Amino acid sequence: MLIDDAAPAAAETVRIVVVDDHPVVRDGLIGMFTAMSSITVVGQAASGREALEMVATCDPDVVLMDLRMPDGDGFSAISRLRARNRTRPRILVLTTYDTERDVHRALAAGADGFLLKDARHTELIRAVHDLAEGRAAVAPGVLAMLARRDAAPALTEREANVLRLAADGLTNRAIGHRLAIGEATVKTHLQHVYAKLGAPDRAAAVRIAWERGLV
Amino acid sequence: MLIDDAAPAAAETVRIVVVDDHPVVRDGLIGMFTAMSSITVVGQAASGREALEMVATCDPDVVLMDLRMPDGDGFSAISRLRARNRTRPRILVLTTYDTERDVHRALAAGADGFLLKDARHTELIRAVHDLAEGRAAVAPGVLAMLARRDAAPALTEREANVLRLAADGLTNRAIGHRLAIGEATVKTHLQHVYAKLGAPDRAAAVRIAWERGLV
DNA sequence: GCGGGCATCCACCAATCGGGGGATGCCCGA
DNA sequence: TCGGGCATCCCCCGATTGGTGGATGCCCGC
Numbered sequence: 001m002l003i004d005d006a007a008p009a010a011a012e013t014v015r016i017v018v019v020d021d022h023p024v025v026r027d028g029l030i031g032m033f034t035a036m037s038s039i040t041v042v043g044q045a046a047s048g049r050e051a052l053e054m055v056a057t058c059d060p061d062v063v064l065m066d067l068r069m070p071d072g073d074g075f076s077a078i079s080r081l082r083a084r085n086r087t088r089p090r091i092l093v094l095t096t097y098d099t100e101r102d103v104h105r106a107l108a109a110g111a112d113g114f115l116l117k118d119a120r121h122t123e124l125i126r127a128v129h130d131l132a133e134g135r136a137a138v139a140p141g142v143l144a145m146l147a148r149r150d151a152a153p154a155l156t157e158r159e160a161n162v163l164r165l166a167a168d169g170l171t172n173r174a175i176g177h178r179l180a181i182g183e184a185t186v187k188t189h190l191q192h193v194y195a196k197l198g199a200p201d202r203a204a205a206v207r208i209a210w211e212r213g214l215v
Numbered sequence: 216m217l218i219d220d221a222a223p224a225a226a227e228t229v230r231i232v233v234v235d236d237h238p239v240v241r242d243g244l245i246g247m248f249t250a251m252s253s254i255t256v257v258g259q260a261a262s263g264r265e266a267l268e269m270v271a272t273c274d275p276d277v278v279l280m281d282l283r284m285p286d287g288d289g290f291s292a293i294s295r296l297r298a299r300n301r302t303r304p305r306i307l308v309l310t311t312y313d314t315e316r317d318v319h320r321a322l323a324a325g326a327d328g329f330l331l332k333d334a335r336h337t338e339l340i341r342a343v344h345d346l347a348e349g350r351a352a353v354a355p356g357v358l359a360m361l362a363r364r365d366a367a368p369a370l371t372e373r374e375a376n377v378l379r380l381a382a383d384g385l386t387n388r389a390i391g392h393r394l395a396i397g398e399a400t401v402k403t404h405l406q407h408v409y410a411k412l413g414a415p416d417r418a419a420a421v422r423i424a425w426e427r428g429l430v
Numbered sequence: 431g432c433g434g435g436c437a438t439c440c441a442c443c444a445a446t447c448g449g450g451g452g453a454t455g456c457c458c459g460a
Numbered sequence: 461t462c463g464g465g466c467a468t469c470c471c472c473c474g475a476t477t478g479g480t481g482g483a484t485g486c487c488c489g490c
Contacts (some may be wrong), residue, residue, distance in 0.1 A: 027243035192436095193479085201477080
């Protein structure tokens with residue numbers, strides 16, 4: 001961990017790798033950071049798979065990671081990087097979408113920060129330095145999402161299974177048949193699901209569960 | 216890379232305006248084009264509204280236009296630009312999404328080209344020159360998508376709205392009340408949604424729509 | 431040993447949903 | 461001009477759901 005002392009200009013530059021399948025976005029980020037003395041782009045990648053190689057060879061301090069990419073998405077790339085080393089590099093997710101599902105999956109995989117692509121330059125640069133110095137960096141809207149999540153109770157395995165089948169369009173009877181339980185039992189499980197998710201019916205329950213990455 | 220020093224290109228540089236709400240993307244595009252002698256960025260905008268002003272003052276040859284932006288989306292901006300002048304500037308849509316609906320709306324509004332943000336530099340530059348010289352420019356994937364549109368029917372605006380409310384757990388009657396239409400009409404819309412998505416009921420429809428990003 | 435969470439089961443009833451018809455008016459493209 | 465897509469409305473009916481109020485057995489922690 002670096003020391004945040006009073007001699008700022010002398011500090012080492014933060015070495016980063018940029019991972020995004022959009023050339024335009026990569027160029028934008030690289031252009032922005034090369035104009036900054038405090039941050040150096042030491043590598044780039046266009047997919048999760050490339051990212052793993054690039055990080056292995058470049059050993060950056062921070063990785064800027066997109067989530068939705070062909071050939072190895074961001075989530076699994078984050079998981080694998082974390083499996084190699086629990087603290088290095090720090091991983092900043094930079095994505096277009098802010099769905100609860102994505103946020104949850106990314107942070108669960110081991111991301112240290114979560115920003116949206118409409119973030120301003122200053123926010124981005126600040127976030128990179130925050131991560132390099134050991135702090136987390138999360139967009140304001142994302143925090144509110146996390147707060148909602150913590151307040152929400154988790155579904156049991158059985159409840160989640162029932163909900164998954166309901167999301168496939170099966171009737172309660174069909175679900176019961178599939179799981180070898182009675183229709184009445186299915187209804188009971190769903191009642192519990194509705195109560196836990198605050199959903200009035202199965203359609204809303206499906207949506208909420210999908211948003212939260214519970215399915 | 217190719218067109219630059221090609222034959223008849225003694226021509227003037229192509230003057231373009233970049234419209235995108237993501238600062239990162241704007242920078243990437245501007246950085247790319249300022250490195251090219253044959254293309255000059257004469258303006259930029261972060262919303263549809265700004266785009267209208269910027270085009271009026273800069274009179275560019277080509278506009279690079281994002282679709283989903285706050286404060287005036289790309290579709291209406293394209294329509295208004297076309298209402299002013301049917302041929303100038305040429306409009307190249309550059310977006311992250313390749314949904315059938317977006318493509319149709321953009322082209323119907325009067326766009327001359329449609330590229331995705333994962334396009335390579337050379338494709339982008341070529342497309343700008345194509346447009347400046349009066350040719351259309353459409354990404355290969357977009358064409359393929361237009362071809363398979365029968366396989367994946369899009370929801371109408373009304374249908375999508377009804378489904379959204381159903382996903383919030385509203386009953387058909389409540390949806391009708393909210394949209395100021397009859398409950399019977401709501402049922403009809405949902406019937407169409409089920410048919411289009413191949414869903415047996417609303418729960419499945421919600422899940423499928425969520426998966427496909429139709430909501 | 432006793433509570434408590436979990437999974438399982440049951441019955442009853444009102445409300446809702448899905449499926450089958452058919453109907454109108456509008457607008458746009460062939 | 462004639463479809464065809466879209467949005468709107470109406471009917472009826474059986475199947476399904478959601479709400480309520482129970483019940484049993486199991487396992488775990490206190």
